Amino acid sequence: QVQLVESGGGLVQAGDSLRLSCAASGSPITFLSMGWFRQAPGKDREFVGTIDWNGGTNYADSVKGRFTISRSNAKNTVYLQMDSLKLEDTAAYYCAAVSRYRGSSSAREYDYWGQGTQVTVSS
Numbered sequence: 781q782v783q784l785v786e787s788g789g790g791l792v793q794a795g796d797s798l799r800l801s802c803a804a805s806g807s808p809i810t811f812l813s814m815g816w817f818r819q820a821p822g823k824d825r826e827f828v829g830t831i832d833w834n835g836g837t838n839y840a841d842s843v844k845g846r847f848t849i850s851r852s853n854a855k856n857t858v859y860l861q862m863d864s865l866k867l868e869d870t871a872a873y874y875c876a877a878v879s880r881y882r883g884s885s886s887a888r889e890y891d892y893w894g895q896g897t898q899v900t901v902s903s
Contacts, residue, residue, distance in 0.1 A: 782807045782892040784875050789897030794867055796901075800860040802875030802894055809851065813883035814858040815890055816849060818871035818899075828873070830883025831858060838883065843869075865901045872896040 788800040802814065816828040829839040831849045839847060848861040858875060876890035884890070 782812070782877050784877060784892055784894035786873060786875050786894045786897040789873060789899045791900045791902060792865055794865060794901055794903050796865050797861070797863045798865060798899060800862070800873055800875075800897060800899070802858045802860075804856045804858070804877065808853065809856050809858065809877065810853050811879060812877045813880055814849070814851065815876045815878070815883050815885075815887075816858075816860045816873060817876060817887055818869075818873045819896075820871040823871075825874070825887050826871070827885040827887070828860070830885070832882045834881075836882075838885070840885070862899070865899075867901050867903060870899060870901045872898050 783805045785803050813832050815830040817825050819825040829849045831837050846864045851858045874896045875894045877892040878890045
């Protein structure tokens with residue numbers, strides 16, 4: 781069983797940066813692909829990006845070039861660096877894990893989820 785805990789959310793202004801962390805316990809993340817998703821009020825959960833076993837990444841078009849996912853297997857933690865934040869990035873952000881080589885943009889593919897951390901971007 782894998783437990784995931786997100787942290788690092790908060791209130792920032794448009795154009796600012798923020799780094800989210802997702803700390804895993806119960807299992808090393810070495811053989812887990814990790815995903816980040818977000819959900820704004822009244823909207824469906826939305827794919828943000830993934831990172832594979834070997835560090836390969838994939839991003840949604842809406843965040844490509846602004847967000848960066850990285851992982852530290854030594855710290856059992858995955859990060860989401862968010863730069864040039866926009867008002868529309870406001871959402872609860874969730875990390876997820878799946879026991880396979882490559883991640884997915886579909887939330888249904890993931891077995892484990894964190895509780896989420898709120899990011900609010902103001903003008």
